[in-house]
Amino acid sequence: MPDFPRHDDVNTTNPPDLPLSADRRERLLRLARLAVSSAVADGVPEPPPRDDPELLRRRAAFVTLRSRGSGELRGCKGEATARRALVDSVISGAVGAATDDPRFRPASVDEVPGLRIEISALTEPRPILPDRIELGRHGLILARGGRPLGLLLPQVPAQHGMDVAGFLEALGRKARVPRARWADDPSLVLLGFEAEVWAEPDPTPGG
Structure with missing residues (x-):
């Protein structure tokens, strides 16, 4: 699982566990899906964006993958403590859930459309x-x-x-x-x- 470097632009000016807006939640889901698709296709996820200070707040996250319809667990990865920006934690967790959960074989390109992504942003x-x-x-x-x-x-x-x-x-x-x-x-x-x-x-x- 790639470990994205810590960036100097991580936002630490306010408490990191404020509720996220619906737009930011939706954006993180899109970024997580893009990361999963890129990782299983060629192993190289896109670099995380740096344009939203709210997503650059230091906060831990887990990403869970489940099969659509059945809800069967397909992978889960994340961080227990806030080591880096939320967006970095989400993308790393998404890649890890798809490719590096030892309980499951890595996801294939054909499986990705049938996976449902869930994000947990931790306090x-x-x-x-x-x-x-x-x-x-x-x-x-x-x-x-x-x-x-x-x-x-x-x-x-x-x-x-x-x-x-x-x-x-x-x-x-x-x-x-x-x-x-x-x-x-x-x-x-x-x-x-x-x-x-x-x-x-x-x-x-x-x-």
């Missing part, structure tokens, strides 16, 4: 106690020494019918640190975050 993660977790609002990260071991997005519990206990158990599996062992490792930190989530429309059957 900055902060420590959270299990009894403060709100399902549907909080995503979770299990970290050690500042390094994320596993991350689950806020939409995961609803997609899999999880309660809070199940959400924590799933995070432990993702991080490869079983929930029962967390209390024995003081270096582990549970972090919570929120996310703006939006996606391309999914055609309804017969539509």
Whole structure:
């Protein structure tokens, strides 16, 4: 997965987790689709645009690919912390979801039209106690020494019918640190975050 360089024009003048306008959300979806198409065709995504200060705010993002109609997961990649501009994070996540998710083979050119793109723009993660977790609002990260071991997005519990206990158990599996062992490792930190989530429309059957 290409790691776009950090740019000097990243906008850090205002909080990075302000809600995005509908136009900017739509633009990021278009850029993500272009990045996926370019990456699977020749492995060279277009350079991210630098013309919108709002998209240059430092913010982490994940991009999820699902099959249109069935909603079956086809790939998901992103960053847990805000290391670079939102537009860079989205494009890198889109390319990674299509070509570098180890759970799936890389997407083919023929598959791209049948993929639905979903973007999750994250707020900055902060420590959270299990009894403060709100399902549907909080995503979770299990970290050690500042390094994320596993991350689950806020939409995961609803997609899999999880309660809070199940959400924590799933995070432990993702991080490869079983929930029962967390209390024995003081270096582990549970972090919570929120996310703006939006996606391309999914055609309804017969539509």
